[in-house]
Amino acid sequence: MTELSNFKDKITIAGAGPVGAMLAIILSRANHLVDVYESRPDPRAHNAQQGRSINITLSERAWAALEIIGLDKQVRQFATPLYKRVFHSKNGHLSEHSYGKKNQAIWSISREKLTEILLNQAEQEAQVNLHFEQRLTHIDFTTACTSFSYLKAGRKGHKEVDADYVFAADGAFSKVRRLAQETPRFSYSQRYMEQSYIELTIATNVDGSPKLSPNASHIWPRKDFLLIALPNNDGSFTCTLYLNYQGETSFSSLTTQKTVQDFFHHNFSDVISLLENPVTEFLKKTPNPLFLVNVDPWVINNKVALIGDAAHAMLPFYGHGLNSSFEDCHVIAELIQRHNDDWIKILPAYYLQRKDNTNAISKLSNDYFFDISHFDTDNDELLSQKIADKFALKSPELWPSLDHMISLSRDISYAKAREISLEQKKIMTEIMNIKDIHLCWQEDDIYQKIKKMALMRLLPLLK
Amino acid sequence: MTELSNFKDKITIAGAGPVGAMLAIILSRANHLVDVYESRPDPRAHNAQQGRSINITLSERAWAALEIIGLDKQVRQFATPLYKRVFHSKNGHLSEHSYGKKNQAIWSISREKLTEILLNQAEQEAQVNLHFEQRLTHIDFTTACTSFSYLKAGRKGHKEVDADYVFAADGAFSKVRRLAQETPRFSYSQRYMEQSYIELTIATNVDGSPKLSPNASHIWPRKDFLLIALPNNDGSFTCTLYLNYQGETSFSSLTTQKTVQDFFHHNFSDVISLLENPVTEFLKKTPNPLFLVNVDPWVINNKVALIGDAAHAMLPFYGHGLNSSFEDCHVIAELIQRHNDDWIKILPAYYLQRKDNTNAISKLSNDYFFDISHFDTDNDELLSQKIADKFALKSPELWPSLDHMISLSRDISYAKAREISLEQKKIMTEIMNIKDIHLCWQEDDIYQKIKKMALMRLLPLLK
Numbered sequence: 019m020t021e022l023s024n025f026k027d028k029i030t031i032a033g034a035g036p037v038g039a040m041l042a043i044i045l046s047r048a049n050h051l052v053d054v055y056e057s058r059p060d061p062r063a064h065n066a067q068q069g070r071s072i073n074i075t076l077s078e079r080a081w082a083a084l085e086i087i088g089l090d091k092q093v094r095q096f097a098t099p100l101y102k103r104v105f106h107s108k109n110g111h112l113s114e115h116s117y118g119k120k121n122q123a124i125w126s127i128s129r130e131k132l133t134e135i136l137l138n139q140a141e142q143e144a145q146v147n148l149h150f151e152q153r154l155t156h157i158d159f160t161t162a163c164t165s166f167s168y169l170k171a172g173r174k175g176h177k178e179v180d181a182d183y184v185f186a187a188d189g190a191f192s193k194v195r196r197l198a199q200e201t202p203r204f205s206y207s208q209r210y211m212e213q214s215y216i217e218l219t220i221a222t223n224v225d226g227s228p229k230l231s232p233n234a235s236h237i238w239p240r241k242d243f244l245l246i247a248l249p250n251n252d253g254s255f256t257c258t259l260y261l262n263y264q265g266e267t268s269f270s271s272l273t274t275q276k277t278v279q280d281f282f283h284h285n286f287s288d289v290i291s292l293l294e295n296p297v298t299e300f301l302k303k304t305p306n307p308l309f310l311v312n313v314d315p316w317v318i319n320n321k322v323a324l325i326g327d328a329a330h331a332m333l334p335f336y337g338h339g340l341n342s343s344f345e346d347c348h349v350i351a352e353l354i355q356r357h358n359d360d361w362i363k364i365l366p367a368y369y370l371q372r373k374d375n376t377n378a379i380s381k382l383s384n385d386y387f388f389d390i391s392h393f394d395t396d397n398d399e400l401l402s403q404k405i406a407d408k409f410a411l412k413s414p415e416l417w418p419s420l421d422h423m424i425s426l427s428r429d430i431s432y433a434k435a436r437e438i439s440l441e442q443k444k445i446m447t448e449i450m451n452i453k454d455i456h457l458c459w460q461e462d463d464i465y466q467k468i469k470k471m472a473l474m475r476l477l478p479l480l481k
Numbered sequence: 482m483t484e485l486s487n488f489k490d491k492i493t494i495a496g497a498g499p500v501g502a503m504l505a506i507i508l509s510r511a512n513h514l515v516d517v518y519e520s521r522p523d524p525r526a527h528n529a530q531q532g533r534s535i536n537i538t539l540s541e542r543a544w545a546a547l548e549i550i551g552l553d554k555q556v557r558q559f560a561t562p563l564y565k566r567v568f569h570s571k572n573g574h575l576s577e578h579s580y581g582k583k584n585q586a587i588w589s590i591s592r593e594k595l596t597e598i599l600l601n602q603a604e605q606e607a608q609v610n611l612h613f614e615q616r617l618t619h620i621d622f623t624t625a626c627t628s629f630s631y632l633k634a635g636r637k638g639h640k641e642v643d644a645d646y647v648f649a650a651d652g653a654f655s656k657v658r659r660l661a662q663e664t665p666r667f668s669y670s671q672r673y674m675e676q677s678y679i680e681l682t683i684a685t686n687v688d689g690s691p692k693l694s695p696n697a698s699h700i701w702p703r704k705d706f707l708l709i710a711l712p713n714n715d716g717s718f719t720c721t722l723y724l725n726y727q728g729e730t731s732f733s734s735l736t737t738q739k740t741v742q743d744f745f746h747h748n749f750s751d752v753i754s755l756l757e758n759p760v761t762e763f764l765k766k767t768p769n770p771l772f773l774v775n776v777d778p779w780v781i782n783n784k785v786a787l788i789g790d791a792a793h794a795m796l797p798f799y800g801h802g803l804n805s806s807f808e809d810c811h812v813i814a815e816l817i818q819r820h821n822d823d824w825i826k827i828l829p830a831y832y833l834q835r836k837d838n839t840n841a842i843s844k845l846s847n848d849y850f851f852d853i854s855h856f857d858t859d860n861d862e863l864l865s866q867k868i869a870d871k872f873a874l875k876s877p878e879l880w881p882s883l884d885h886m887i888s889l890s891r892d893i894s895y896a897k898a899r900e901i902s903l904e905q906k907k908i909m910t911e912i913m914n915i916k917d918i919h920l921c922w923q924e925d926d927i928y929q930k931i932k933k934m935a936l937m938r939l940l941p942l943l944k
């Protein structure tokens with residue numbers, strides 16, 4: 019509902035996904051007048067239950083952002099805590115890895131539900147107006163004036179919208195960003211990965227019980243491809259199969275009932291009986307591409323700013339696309355207070371503060387795909403992990419895990435987390451080069467060696 | 482002129498620059514029906530003499546392509562041979578470096594003149610139609626059907642064009658490429674450099690004689706910025722000043738008569754008196770951005786192919802943007818013959834053959850900016866160059882210069898040239914690490930050391 023009170027600035031937001039909605043709430047409470055435009059229909063008006071829900075995971079960064087708008091409790095009611103990753107090896111062996119301490123978790127929630135909660139709240143804000151099915155057609159990057167087209171009673175309409183500022187929260191395929199490519203000195207890249215993905219389902223048992231341990235994420239690492247399952251609230255799991263789009267074993271080469279069946283039997287024999295018609299679904303579904311986006315700058319003429327996936331769409335393997343986007347919003351909220359609504363200061367500071375951090379989490383997400391798909395219960399990596407875990411158990415203050423830094427911490431920036439993680443990897447490489455490390459890794463001498471290196475090389479970063 | 486004879490395929494070319502024109506001639510002579518669409522007016526109808534001409538340099542790769550369409554002799558009449566680079570140090574010291582042997586040259590020509598010759602020839606081809614002032618608005622990447630808008634008697638017209646294939650020769654800001662960004666799995670990047678550039682002029686003396694030695698390119702390397710002068714046919718020089726767009730010494734910071742004057746006096750005292758109103762021109766002109774483009778793939782649905790700057794716009798410092806684009810055309814001509822007009826084979830082979838090579842010359846162009854702007858007559862680099870030159874003089878077959886490979890050779894691919902050049906750099910780094918190399922570099926021992934490395938590491942690449 020709009021009340022035209024004494025608002026400060028008039029702000030247009032492109033995109034009414036979770037990021038656009040959260041930003042609208044933040045800006046409205048900072049007493050700006052906010053109009054949110056979305057090309058698609060209102061998702062709440064549709065039966066979102068028809069399709070299987072896409073699950074996303076919320077880390078502490080997301081909770082911190084949800085807290086400042088007071089929605090954390092409501093969201094948590096619909097979220098499932100995940101305490102660990104469970105790796106499923108080809109021969110059915112399970113290897114469990116906690117995300118953190120006993121009660122620490124990341125949380126799985128359906129994207130639809132989260133969006134619904136945020137949109138409902140945005141709509142209740144005094145100075146937010148939501149406009150669905152209005153397609154951005156033009157943007158003047160010097161005046162922040164935008165144009166939208168829409169259908170009304172079957173006829174095409176067109177309107178122009180004045181504003182002081184525009185935020186582009188219109189996602190990985192951002193139209194604002196596409197138009198910005200023609201502004202001067204706008205560097206941009208979109209890079210597609212060899213892998214694509216489809217979604218598969220693991221239903222509950224007949225009695226409604228889950229077929230896999232329900233408070234965990236499940237991973238089937240198979241080097242060149244990967245299956246991940248995240249639990250839904252009802253005990254079912256939404257699975258994502260990542261596989262090359264082209265090549266010897268790929269979505270393009272596996273096109274018959276027989277070859278797809280062989281593919282599952284050979285690589286996923288332990289899970290094939292749990293999946294709902296995997297062969298039929300595989301053959302029926304169009305694989306979705308994976309890509310990442312890099313943009314420089316995010317702020318144009320200090321009038322238009324990119325936020326969320328529009329600014330930094332990344333690979334989904336770490337589950338931090340939305341977490342980093344919510345953190346973008348959180349930072350905007352803080353900067354508005356710090357700079358007393360002075361956008362000349364807020365927008366450059368926002369870009370400066372976020373760019374290195376989202377670069378870092380984007381790079382971590384790239385590396386993580388390799389790490390988890392190559393996870394092997396028999397090889398050195400596991401020993402190196404064991405040694406690190408052992409050290410971390412004795413000296414947790416010197417050896418935070420990457421999960422801890424990325425997902426369970428609110429204070430360590432992504433950039434800092436990556437820096438620390440890279441240094442930890444270097445230290446572990448040196449440790450693994452020690453002669454007969456397989457035999458001597460439990461000795462105190464090794465612990466002392468790691469401690470010395472950690473004190474010298476990690477502690478300065480952790481301060 | 483069109484004669485609707487028994488043509489093989491109907492091909493649309495977007496862009497009537499030198500690349501579009503050359504490609505049209507090649508395709509027409511392979512008996513295809515070619516329509517070339519250009520959004521701008523016919524450049525031949527305008528007084529191209531009004532503005533200062535932009536000069537481009539033609540290497541052997543360009544001559545090879547011009548020969549197959551029989552235009553080399555005509556073009557050479559309007560081109561000026563450049564036999565050497567002349568580096569001008571801050572204190573006025575000159576350092577001359579030949580491109581090759583005595584009579585080997587690269588050639589400078591005005592872009593307008595070259596385009597004019599190619600367009601005149603294209604127009605005379607049996608199966609080429611040129612269409613100016615027709616703006617591409619849409620392209621169907623599965624059918625190769627394109628749409629164009631145009632003005633006729635002040636009214637906006639619109640037409641659809643069917644074809645079997647589309648070539649996008651529409652340059653660094655390619656509209657086809659922009660539209661292609663929405664096709665699946667199209668990776669794309671445009672990266673802007675910190676530097677921008679403006680053009681300045683050195684007129685002839687009153688008697689018409691040139692103010693600098695006329696058969697050379699002239700370079701004023703100043704680390705963070707750079708001035709380059711290329712001769713025109715009339716004895717004048719077109720100069721390009723490359724300078725950061727923002728920062729301490731930049732186009733953005735130098736905004737007053739006084740600061741610009743100081744800038745020239747401090748950095749270009751030896752050339753300021755030769756330039757035509759450099760301070761006024763500097764303050765008047767809008768700096769042009771520099772950027773490079775990377776695209777993957779260049780061929781979409783085997784229906785639409787990018788060529789020239791549309792596929793691989795690169796930095797201009799090596800002067801190989803157009804040379805590599807003409808080589809693209811040359812390769813198309815060869816592949817048409819080799820594969821008997823089978824486009825299913827031609828287009829993938831074209832992409833495969835050109836991608837690594839244009840990547841290589843693009844990377845060489847990036848490096849070259851650093852190399853020439855940091856060229857210093859007093860430092861190690863010059864000694865290392867001296868040692869390499871001395872070796873090359875005695876064993877030219879083992880040590881081709883980069884200029885020779887890139888600009889004076891037709892047989893060494895860009896990718897191979899870069900590989901050899903990188904290995905040469907590694908060898909020279911090892912040589913420069915020899916103790917007291919400044920004292921002993923002329924000794925036979927050093928020659929033998931280089932020879933041994935060249936035989937082992939360069940000869941296999943040169944075969």
